Every structure is written in structure tokens, then in C-alpha cells.
Amino acid sequence: MMLELRQISSAYGAVQVLHGISFTLAAGEILGLMGRNGAGKTTVLKTIMGLVPQRSGSLSLAGEEISHLPPHAIPARGIAYVPQGRRLFSELTVAENLRMGLLVNNAPQSDAEPVLDVFPILRERLTQASGTLSGGEQQMLAVARALCAKPKVLLLDEPSEGLFPAITHRILDTVAQLRRSGVAILLVEQQVKSALRVCDRILLIENGAIQHDAAARELAADPVPLERYIGVHR
Numbered sequence: 001m002m003l004e005l006r007q008i009s010s011a012y013g014a015v016q017v018l019h020g021i022s023f024t025l026a027a028g029e030i031l032g033l034m035g036r037n038g039a040g041k042t043t044v045l046k047t048i049m050g051l052v053p054q055r056s057g058s059l060s061l062a063g064e065e066i067s068h069l070p071p072h073a074i075p076a077r078g079i080a081y082v083p084q085g086r087r088l089f090s091e092l093t094v095a096e097n098l099r100m101g102l103l104v105n106n107a108p109q110s111d112a113e114p115v116l117d118v119f120p121i122l123r124e125r126l127t128q129a130s131g132t133l134s135g136g137e138q139q140m141l142a143v144a145r146a147l148c149a150k151p152k153v154l155l156l157d158e159p160s161e162g163l164f165p166a167i168t169h170r171i172l173d174t175v176a177q178l179r180r181s182g183v184a185i186l187l188v189e190q191q192v193k194s195a196l197r198v199c200d201r202i203l204l205i206e207n208g209a210i211q212h213d214a215a216a217r218e219l220a221a222d223p224v225p226l227e228r229y230i231g232v233h234r
């Protein structure tokens with residue numbers, strides 16, 4: 001398994017938010033993480049990145065325990081994180097933002113080329129300040145910057161938030177294509193239709209615990225768990 005969480009609990013100060021989270025993520029797999037607001041989705045990603053202190057449980061990357069590592073050491077081990085609300089350096093140009101991604105491994109400039117092949121629109125915007133890009137382009141840049149680090153695991157927190165459906169569609173199609181590169185993807189997605197289309201498997205989280213773990217195909221055929229844990233119809 002590329003990423004494995006076993007009985008992970010974590011807390012903000014005295015407030016425990018995650019309660020015994022366990023799941024696995026394989027290379028080339030897209031695993032969806034869905035649940036209502038406040039269910040703990042972002043906290044799962046932050047805990048993996050070491051940004052929220054883990055209280056118990058184990059976290060391994062390609063069979064190696066990483067829960068003892070400080071937050072700054074995690075990206076260099078091969079986990080890239082695109083936070084909710086795409087935090088770019090908005091005064092920096094597209095090229096400079098990509099360079100920040102390359103710095104994780106001290107990778108040469110040429111390593112940005114395959115990433116720009118995935119998002120060709122960014123090639124036309126290289127010298128533009130990233131704050132002047134459209135919302136969709138900014139999200140593409142946030143993902144592209146993460147990919148410049150050649151991650152084994154990519155964590156995406158609501159990449160489609162605030163985007164037009166057509167743009168969401170394009171970004172998620174691109175994410176789906178990343179399967180071929182073997183990267184393992186954990187995707188937080190609020191839109192049921194989008195999640196069912198792009199994910200191989202979906203975890204439903206409520207109150208900081210995984211309540212349901214099923215193939216996307218299974219959930220498409222029987223949406224009862226989706227209605228129960230997200231409260232929406234297909």
C-alpha cells in the first residue's frame with residue numbers, strides 16, 4: 001500500500017476530532033473522502049501532513065512509518081498537499097509558484113515540463129502573477145505546483161470549490177488521468193456526481209470516524225449511504 005492509516009486519532013488542543021481513522025490507498029488509485037461540513041475531512045489531510053498532532057495510531061508511506069516525522073519532512077518523503085482554498089503566492093508569477101514546488105526536491109527547471117504538458121494553459125501564463133489568473137487556472141496551478149514535487153501521494157482538499165461545473169469537470173478529468181502516472185490520490189470532493197465519476201472508492205466520514213467505505217460503482221448503484229452521510233441525492 002502506498003498510504004496506510006491505522007486507528008489514527010488527532011486533536012486540536014484538548015478537542016479530539018478524529019477517532020480511529022483507518023484506510024489504505026494504493027498507487028494509481030483515486031480515493032474519495034466525503035462527508036458533511038465539519039465531519040473532519042480537512043483534519044484527515046492535515047493529520048497526514050503532520051499539521052494537526054496525531055494522538056495515536058500509525059501512518060505509513062510505502063510501508064515506512066512516518067508519523068514521527070516533523071511537518072516539514074513530509075513533502076520531501078513524497079506526499080503533496082493542495083489545501084482547501086488553494087493557497088498560492090499570489091504576487092508570484094506562475095513560473096515562480098512552480099519553482100516553489102520544484103524546491104521540495106531541489107528538482108531542475110526541466111521537471112516542470114511534464115507538469116505543464118498536463119496543464120498547457122499554464123504554459124501561456126508563465127510570467128503572469130498568479131493572483132491575476134481565473135479561479136480554475138489558480139486551482140490548476142495549485143495542483144501543478146504539487147505535482148512538481150513528483151509526489152507518490154497527492155492530497156486534494158475540495159479542488160472544485162467555487163468553480164463553474166465545466167471547469168470542475170476539466171480539472172477532475174485531469175486528476176483522473178494522473179492515475180496513469182501511478183500517483184495515489186486522496187480527493188475531498190463535495191459534489192456527489194463528480195466524486196462518483198472520478199473516484200475508484202469513496203470513504204464517508206462523520207464525526208471524525210469513517211462510517212462507510214465502498215467502491216464508487218457500488219455507491220452509484222445504491223446511494224443510501226450517500227443520503228445518510230451527506231444528505232443529498234445523486
Ligand SMILES: Nc1ncnc2c1ncn2[C@@H]1O[C@H](COP(=O)(O)OP(=O)(O)O)[C@@H](O)[C@H]1O
Binds near residue numbers: 037
Ligand atoms: N483549528 C481548529 N481548532 C479547533 N477545532 C477545529 C479547527 N479546525 C477544525 N476544527 C474542528 O474540527 C472539526 C472538523 O473540521 P474539518 O476537518 O475542517 O471538517 P471538514 O473539512 O469535513 O469540513 C470541526 O468540528 C471543526 O470545528
Ligand SMILES: [Mg+2]
Binds near residue numbers: 041042043084
Ligand atoms: Mg474542509
